[in-house]
Amino acid sequence: MKKPDRILIVDDEEIAVRNLSHVMTAEGYEVTTAHSGSAGLALLESRPFDLLLTDLRMEQADGMALLKACKARHPDSEVIVITGYATTETAVRAMKLGAFHYIAKPFHFDEVRKVVAEALEKQRLRRENKQLRAEIASYRGQAKFITQDPATLRMLDLARQIAPTDCNVLVTGDSGTGKELLVQFLHRHGKRHNGPLVAVNCGAFNKELFANELFGHEREAFTGAASARKGLIEAASGGTLFLDEITEMPPEMQVKLLRVIQEKEVLRLGATVPTKVDIRVVAATNRDVARAVADQILRQDLYFRLNVVTLHIAPLAQRPDDIPLLAQHLLHKFSLQMGKPVTAFTPDALECLQTYAFPGNVRELENIVERGVAISDGDTLGLAQLPPHLQSGEFSVFRRKNGRIPTLDEQERDYIRWVLDAVGGNQTLAAQALGINRSSLWRKLRSRIRDDNSSPD
Ligand SMILES: Nc1ncnc2c1ncn2[C@@H]1O[C@H](COP(=O)(O)OP(=O)(O)OP(=O)(O)O)[C@@H](O)[C@H]1O
Ligand SMILES: [Mg+2]
Structure with a gap:
């Protein structure tokens, strides 16, 4: 009372x-x-x-x-x-x-x-x-890493243990599993939490821009460089440098980065004397790292340096206990943000979520719940507020199509479409989720478009 x-x-x-x-x-x-x-x-x-x-x-x-x-x-x-x-x-x-x-x-x-x-x-x-x-x-500032999955809890324990040390960490896991969140967790629980956490997306730049962004430059290092500028590595000094999508880093950069990690110093473009930096390096990737090394996409020496500790986050579908927990957490978060009184899932909606495969992992769950809260007008989130492909169980292999069972081709086509939707149309991510390379996905998509145009359904 x-x-x-x-x-x-x-x-x-x-x-x-x-x-x-x-x-x-x-x-x-x-x-x-x-x-x-x-x-x-x-x-x-x-x-x-x-x-x-x-x-x-x-x-x-x-x-x-x-x-x-x-x-x-x-x-x-x-x-x-x-x-x-x-x-x-x-x-x-x-x-x-x-x-x-x-x-x-x-x-x-x-x-x-x-x-x-x-x-x-x-x-x-x-x-x-x-x-x-x-x-x-x-919810905005200090998002918590939520889990009740035993293996993930052990991983989080390890993260907590190594956070205060300065050892390099490699975070792996599929897209949307919470790698960035885990890096924030490491930074927050580390000695350097008062320093900056500087995130660099290694896939976002071309080679020339990237060197400049990472290493900075001296005055007049190149035409147009009117004043000296610190690079991101220096900006992270006293804190954590987060190298996201590390396997996307151009190989020449990888060599330079290795030097930075070993010597703890950077050489700005156009400089002759290196600058000392005090950084902890955390890298992340959603690729299979061992394969990236074997394919010589990621330099082995750099990999060994980064991989002092690897923290792997399992796909959401492999952590069934986390689905209802995260779903409830997200429901609370979004109803608060939108000022709506949605407080619970209906049992059938929750069951539907628990059997779903989540190729887009927690990010996909987040999108599903956000959408559900936005369109719900009562105090529960039910089946009707889940995306259509979840409601109908459309991907059950047992469903008939046009009065007959679907052919393998049709099944593949629908499956690809479903995965593509789940990862927000990103073909690279879809190819990863499907376990094929981008060019085969592209070939399949092309034949799919041809099929779609030739068949009336
Ligand atoms: N265990 C968790 N608890 C709470 N929120 C989570 C958890 N895991 C992921 N999220 C949320 O899901 C979203 C996606 O997570 P994040 O961006 O960290 O994934 P990622 O692995 O870096 O994805 P990508 O590979 O696509 O970059 C974020 O909004 C994050 O806050
Ligand atoms: Mg990320």
Whole structure:
């Protein structure tokens, strides 16, 4: 049950205190009384009240002094001032000092009841808002790595153990499994949490730009370099350098990077003297690293340097216990963000999620829940709010198509379409999820388009 609101009543007229106390207690509030300003002040010092109801004119400390003291100590408390000398001037002064309202004597108890209830309601809303804002901020800033899967919990334990050391870490896992989140976790639990976490997507630049971005340059290192500039490696000094998609890094860069890791220094473009850097390196990839090394996409010497510890995050489909846990967490997050009262999944929706394959992993689950919350108009998220391909169980191999069982070709076509959708249309990711290379995917897609155009269905 909710705790009653605590009210402090202060008046040097004994009968007034007794009457007000009686009325407020009857309303269900927890009432404390004081018969002088100084007694009131002492009580305010000793503990917080939700609301102060005080007379204005008193011997010793008056109502204004109490109002100030109350607001100074407990800015969240509401104050209502009562007085027999109602002048607009004092009213304005009290409101300026933060009083919620001003009641003139003689008053009706009904009026006091109403004003007190309004003040407490306003306070409640303000508190709720504050709490919501804090909760939303916690989702944004310091996202937690959520799991109850035994193997993943062990992985997280290892991450916690090695976080405070400076050893290099390689994070592996399929797209959307939470690699970036894990890197943030490592940084936050490390010695360097007050330093920067600088993320570099190694697939995002061409060679020339990349060298410049990573290593920086001296003044006039090349035409147009009007001033010297720090590269991202230097920017990460004192913190963590996160090399995302490490296998996409051009080979020449890999050699240079290896030097940085070994020597802990960078040579800016056009510079002759290297600059010392104090960094911890964490790399991530959603590729099969051993294969990338065998295919000479990732240099073996760099791989050995990075791979002091490998943290592997399993695909979501292999962590069935995490599906309901993450789904509930995400439901809470999105209903908060969108200000909607969706608090639970219907059992059939949850079951549907638990049997789904999630080629796009947690990111896909996130998208599914976000969409579901956005379109739901009740307090539960049901089957109807899940994407159509989940609802219909469209990919059950047992489903008939045009009155017959689907051919292998049709099945493959639908399957590819489904995986492509799940990874947001990204062909590289789809090829990875399907375990084929990009060019075979491309060939299959081309023949699919041909088939789609020639067959009417
Ligand atoms: N265990 C988890 N707990 C809470 N949120 C998670 C978890 N795993 C992933 N997420 C969320 O899922 C989304 C995708 O995660 P993230 O970006 O870290 O994946 P990734 O492995 O880096 O993907 P990619 O390979 O595509 O870069 C993020 O919004 C992340 O916060
Ligand atoms: Mg990532």
